[in-house]
Amino acid sequence: MTIQSELSVKPHDRLQAALTEDLAQVNALIRERMASEHAPRIPEVTAHLVDAGGKRVRPMLTLAAAGICGYGGLYHVHLAATVEFIHTATLLHDDVVDESEQRRGRPSANLLWDNQSSVLVGDYLFARAFQLMTEPERMDVLRVLSNAAATIAEGEVLQLTAAQNLATTEETYLKVVRGKTAALFSAATEVGAMIADAPEAVQRAFFEYGDALGISFQIADDILDFGGVSAQTGKNIGDDFRERKLTLPLIKAIAKADEEERTFWKRTIEKGDQQEGDLQTCLGLLTKYGALEEARSEAFDWSAKAKAALDAVPEHEMKTMLSDLADYVVARIN
Amino acid sequence: MTIQSELSVKPHDRLQAALTEDLAQVNALIRERMASEHAPRIPEVTAHLVDAGGKRVRPMLTLAAAGICGYGGLYHVHLAATVEFIHTATLLHDDVVDESEQRRGRPSANLLWDNQSSVLVGDYLFARAFQLMTEPERMDVLRVLSNAAATIAEGEVLQLTAAQNLATTEETYLKVVRGKTAALFSAATEVGAMIADAPEAVQRAFFEYGDALGISFQIADDILDFGGVSAQTGKNIGDDFRERKLTLPLIKAIAKADEEERTFWKRTIEKGDQQEGDLQTCLGLLTKYGALEEARSEAFDWSAKAKAALDAVPEHEMKTMLSDLADYVVARIN
Numbered sequence: 001m002t003i004q005s006e007l008s009v010k011p012h013d014r015l016q017a018a019l020t021e022d023l024a025q026v027n028a029l030i031r032e033r034m035a036s037e038h039a040p041r042i043p044e045v046t047a048h049l050v051d052a053g054g055k056r057v058r059p060m061l062t063l064a065a066a067g068i069c070g071y072g073g074l075y076h077v078h079l080a081a082t083v084e085f086i087h088t089a090t091l092l093h094d095d096v097v098d099e100s101e102q103r104r105g106r107p108s109a110n111l112l113w114d115n116q117s118s119v120l121v122g123d124y125l126f127a128r129a130f131q132l133m134t135e136p137e138r139m140d141v142l143r144v145l146s147n148a149a150a151t152i153a154e155g156e157v158l159q160l161t162a163a164q165n166l167a168t169t170e171e172t173y174l175k176v177v178r179g180k181t182a183a184l185f186s187a188a189t190e191v192g193a194m195i196a197d198a199p200e201a202v203q204r205a206f207f208e209y210g211d212a213l214g215i216s217f218q219i220a221d222d223i224l225d226f227g228g229v230s231a232q233t234g235k236n237i238g239d240d241f242r243e244r245k246l247t248l249p250l251i252k253a254i255a256k257a258d259e260e261e262r263t264f265w266k267r268t269i270e271k272g273d274q275q276e277g278d279l280q281t282c283l284g285l286l287t288k289y290g291a292l293e294e295a296r297s298e299a300f301d302w303s304a305k306a307k308a309a310l311d312a313v314p315e316h317e318m319k320t321m322l323s324d325l326a327d328y329v330v331a332r333i334n
Numbered sequence: 335m336t337i338q339s340e341l342s343v344k345p346h347d348r349l350q351a352a353l354t355e356d357l358a359q360v361n362a363l364i365r366e367r368m369a370s371e372h373a374p375r376i377p378e379v380t381a382h383l384v385d386a387g388g389k390r391v392r393p394m395l396t397l398a399a400a401g402i403c404g405y406g407g408l409y410h411v412h413l414a415a416t417v418e419f420i421h422t423a424t425l426l427h428d429d430v431v432d433e434s435e436q437r438r439g440r441p442s443a444n445l446l447w448d449n450q451s452s453v454l455v456g457d458y459l460f461a462r463a464f465q466l467m468t469e470p471e472r473m474d475v476l477r478v479l480s481n482a483a484a485t486i487a488e489g490e491v492l493q494l495t496a497a498q499n500l501a502t503t504e505e506t507y508l509k510v511v512r513g514k515t516a517a518l519f520s521a522a523t524e525v526g527a528m529i530a531d532a533p534e535a536v537q538r539a540f541f542e543y544g545d546a547l548g549i550s551f552q553i554a555d556d557i558l559d560f561g562g563v564s565a566q567t568g569k570n571i572g573d574d575f576r577e578r579k580l581t582l583p584l585i586k587a588i589a590k591a592d593e594e595e596r597t598f599w600k601r602t603i604e605k606g607d608q609q610e611g612d613l614q615t616c617l618g619l620l621t622k623y624g625a626l627e628e629a630r631s632e633a634f635d636w637s638a639k640a641k642a643a644l645d646a647v648p649e650h651e652m653k654t655m656l657s658d659l660a661d662y663v664v665a666r667i668n
Contacts, residue, residue: 096453130464131481
């Protein structure tokens, strides 16, 4: 393990350690609220996902923001659980939409049960999230979280309709990313500051941190799907290309394509007629136009924006961890 | 047209006439809020459903309850639109779950677009519903509507897992019906009274009216699926039998089955091995045990309960229409 990657593993674990007690309460609340007296299928499906873990990044963001702002109440736990319920519900629906067979290293719920269960249990979790978020009786928090839910769904629909469309712009990509990733990150941090009654400038700073962190995280993920900038990782490379998803590196290379290359993109992305060697050609074109390098530089810009937003946030040991987390998401593509 | 059916057409039309202005505002708000700046697929799918009409029963219930309670504000329109958004979202998801090909006499959205669009646009409408319902800034209203959303989803999951299970009881059937139909009816009427700050007993009465009306409506629907008590209607009879849905008449006949009949139910419902003539056998068994008659009598009991609940409600021309509406839902099976 290099020094770089060792450093970069730390912020998440350090946050988890700092939030141990809060996280235990969040997990207990999730377990309590995912129960259903009448329909045992619900906790079965949900437990499958919840037990598989995931890193609980989003609820940690809420808890950390509330903690940094000196919140002394109990409702940060409700909000953290709300955020995780919304996230879990979108995962269930995403797997139906993408016809996924795996999630968090296990067979996906739509495969283990059926699409019907995934759709309806996802709906149940959305509804439970809305019940949970009414409990602190804070209209401002409700507005932020219901707006986030709408932005997420809008982003997902936009992604669906933009798929396979070579005319997709970087602007559209950013809207999709804000919807599918950044909206829940920014809502998670913002409501943490809100419930603590932090000054408006601090709430705004937490929103901006979550927004920029989410965008940086998603661009890095999309780069890693092509094996990273120097293609060291090498596992499952090219899923997005095979699924014809127009992520930032592809959009950049397609925008610069000459006529012959355009024919290639039309065949592989628009028509979905992919043959052996096409992924290699694709990677070659990404390199030719420096598309991965350019995307990487944008991911770093967003990471820097996330850290800069924290300037307005009170000093706290967890503030350093959030700043390091912003470094960590791009350290993966360094 | 018989006198019976002529009388029975009236309450809905009379409500619509009494609520013309309110309904125009609801429709305008629905159109405004189903728009999406970024994802044009959303209004396309939604307009397909919304334009197909439907009878707007649920929003009318909210508007009528608010009107009867003397509400003078503007938020009954928001709540009526919220209720219709939740209803439309569940229709989109139901059609995916049931693999339906028709809805309101048109091809269903999952057929015209795809399951993905139906799932994600449904999610978008749920989120928009939650945004809308935060606008009156009433925590009590939010609690009722988010509870209803959870009950709906729970009922749908329960229906999914109870399907094809011969051990399904009338108690389970009632839970499913409360979830899939009555929960939104009762929430619709209750929040109408709530936004008008009606006394608690009146709010409770409106809840009970909506609950009983919804149950009566669903039992009547399930009877009509077998062609009604005297089997006059004759179109599309037996869909529930073919889809192996354990509705009240079937549950009653199965509970009384002798050994030979049990073998029939096991083959047709549990295993889904249906042959020509099976529907006739099924109808014969329903008649043998008076299952449709018994179910019909329960539908009438619930209709009477709905009307009785209105005793606690202030006098108003629309109160008579609501009472007549409860008669109408069972007049269909008279």
